[in-house]
Amino acid sequence: MNGGAPPLADALRVAAAAWRRLRSGDSLDRALVRALDEFAAGATAPVHPRLAAAAKDIAYSATRQLALIEAMLDRLSHRAPDPPVAALLAVTLGQLLAPRQPTYAIVDQSVQAAKLQAETRAAAGFVNAVLRNAIRRLPALRTELQQQPTVAFNAPRWWIDRMREAEPAHFAQVLQLQQQVPPLVLRVNRRHGSVEAYLRRLHDEGIEASQVGPAAVWLHTPLPVADIPGFAGGEVSVQDAGAQLAAELLQAQDGMRILDACAAPGGKTAQLAELADNLAIDAVEVDPARAERIEENLRRTQARSHAVIRVLVADAAQPERFAHGRYQRILLDAPCTASGIVRRHPDIPWLRRSADVAQLATLQRRLLDALWPLLEPAGRLLYVVCSVFADEGPRQVDAFVARHADARLLALPGAEDGRLRLLPAHGGAWTAGLPSVHDGFFIAIFEKT
Numbered sequence: 001m002n003g004g005a006p007p008l009a010d011a012l013r014v015a016a017a018a019w020r021r022l023r024s025g026d027s028l029d030r031a032l033v034r035a036l037d038e039f040a041a042g043a044t045a046p047v048h049p050r051l052a053a054a055a056k057d058i059a060y061s062a063t064r065q066l067a068l069i070e071a072m073l074d075r076l077s078h079r080a081p082d083p084p085v086a087a088l089l090a091v092t093l094g095q096l097l098a099p100r101q102p103t104y105a106i107v108d109q110s111v112q113a114a115k116l117q118a119e120t121r122a123a124a125g126f127v128n129a130v131l132r133n134a135i136r137r138l139p140a141l142r143t144e145l146q147q148q149p150t151v152a153f154n155a156p157r158w159w160i161d162r163m164r165e166a167e168p169a170h171f172a173q174v175l176q177l178q179q180q181v182p183p184l185v186l187r188v189n190r191r192h193g194s195v196e197a198y199l200r201r202l203h204d205e206g207i208e209a210s211q212v213g214p215a216a217v218w219l220h221t222p223l224p225v226a227d228i229p230g231f232a233g234g235e236v237s238v239q240d241a242g243a244q245l246a247a248e249l250l251q252a253q254d255g256m257r258i259l260d261a262c263a264a265p266g267g268k269t270a271q272l273a274e275l276a277d278n279l280a281i282d283a284v285e286v287d288p289a290r291a292e293r294i295e296e297n298l299r300r301t302q303a304r305s306h307a308v309i310r311v312l313v314a315d316a317a318q319p320e321r322f323a324h325g326r327y328q329r330i331l332l333d334a335p336c337t338a339s340g341i342v343r344r345h346p347d348i349p350w351l352r353r354s355a356d357v358a359q360l361a362t363l364q365r366r367l368l369d370a371l372w373p374l375l376e377p378a379g380r381l382l383y384v385v386c387s388v389f390a391d392e393g394p395r396q397v398d399a400f401v402a403r404h405a406d407a408r409l410l411a412l413p414g415a416e417d418g419r420l421r422l423l424p425a426h427g428g429a430w431t432a433g434l435p436s437v438h439d440g441f442f443i444a445i446f447e448k449t
């Protein structure tokens with residue numbers, strides 16, 4: 001097998017199958033795994049080792065332009081193509097919008113892909129005609145369709161409205177930034193060495209990087225984890241700089257009992273063990289498969305050398321099932337719409353429904369109320385969501401404080417009122433305590449009075 005890139009026709013086929021699943025409600029990552037499995041099951045030769053990565057790249061880049069692609073398809077074909085044909089056209093249009101090889105070669109490969117599959121074979125001529133027409137009309141169509149907000153912001157109308165409601169002054173900037181490829185940011189495990197020392201090591205290995213938060217290093221060009229210096233030995237972990245802030249702000253002190261209430265895949269559990277000595281951490285996760293990933297992370301980072309950590313598979317909203325006694329710190333990284341991490345998961349706006357926001361806010365409220373009695377007096381509960389929607393952030397904490405007379409909001413860096421809204425950002429200098437390159441988060445800390 002050649003060591004170069006896999007045939008584009010194969011990558012387009014896998015990406016197209018994933019696209020179909022995505023448009024039927026599957027997450028893009030799950031859709032890609034299933035599409036690749038199906039491809040492998042039908043293949044007569046071993047699957048190219050880089051096919052998964054190539055298909056992922058194509059599917060992600062198409063999803064980052066989903067609204068534009070579907071609006072273009074609408075204009076370019078007089079009748080709606082069958083779903084397998086529409087999916088192949090969609091992912092190919094994604095490639096034509098930012099071509100990395102001559103457009104005629106992309107069209108040829110797409111026609112090849114159509115011919116290789118029973119369900120699209122009869123439409124190979126149609127695929128060819130639509131794509132050639134697309135190349136001719138692409139610049140004008142793109143300019144025209146960008147006038148539609150759903151295309152300009154690549155999100156459904158209700159999503160744009162929610163974002164505008166949450167951030168009237170910044171919503172356009174946030175939505176535009178969220179169409180970009182996410183930065184790869186690492187957390188340096190300061191038990192192994194300083195950020196400065198790690199930056200020097202990267203520099204010596206010819207890897208361009210900069211510090212973007214207290215322990216956060218941004219690799220200017222993404223690398224597979226296997227190629228990241230020190231990753232396998234737990235010297236660094238992949239973690240967004242905004243996400244890193246949560247465990248830092250919890251200010252765990254040596255020897256404390258800590259509950260990490262929604263813990264998988266364990267990024268923050270491992271981080272807590274890097275920040276103080278002899279902690280006793282209960283890491284609770286409701287999903288058993290995801291709980292296994294906590295164990296993997298703890299092993300890689302050797303977190304148990306410094307802390308006693310129990311990984312518990314349980315519903316955090318039912319503490320009677322897992323808690324023995326009270327905690328001095330609780331970290332609630334609650335399930336949410338994930339509206340702050342769309343750069344990493346461009347499928348999110350297309351998978352969520354407007355009603356999900358209220359449902360998730362109810363779940364967050366249930367978790368907060370269930371966990372509050374587990375906190376010792378003078379203890380602190382940190383609430384964090386990777387969402388920028390108001391119902392999951394400021395409104396959630398205002399309602400919590402109104403329900404619990406013994407809860408006091410602590411002031412945070414950049415948020416004197418205790419409601420830290422971290423909007424996705426890319427660039428600038430990191431200032432005391434706050435990172436400069438990060439996703440969108442909401443963080444609040446309640447102290448028990």
Ligand SMILES: C[S@@+](CC[C@H](N)C(=O)[O-])C[C@H]1O[C@@H](n2cnc3c(N)ncnc32)[C@H](O)[C@@H]1O
Pocket residue numbers: 261262263264265266267268269284285286287290314315316317333334335336
């Ligand atoms: C935002 S993720 C947590 C990320 C994690 N804290 C980290 O830093 O790696 C939320 C997690 O909460 C879990 N979860 C959702 N509902 C839960 C519940 N009722 N009890 C415990 N875990 C829950 C989800 O399965 C998911 O793994």
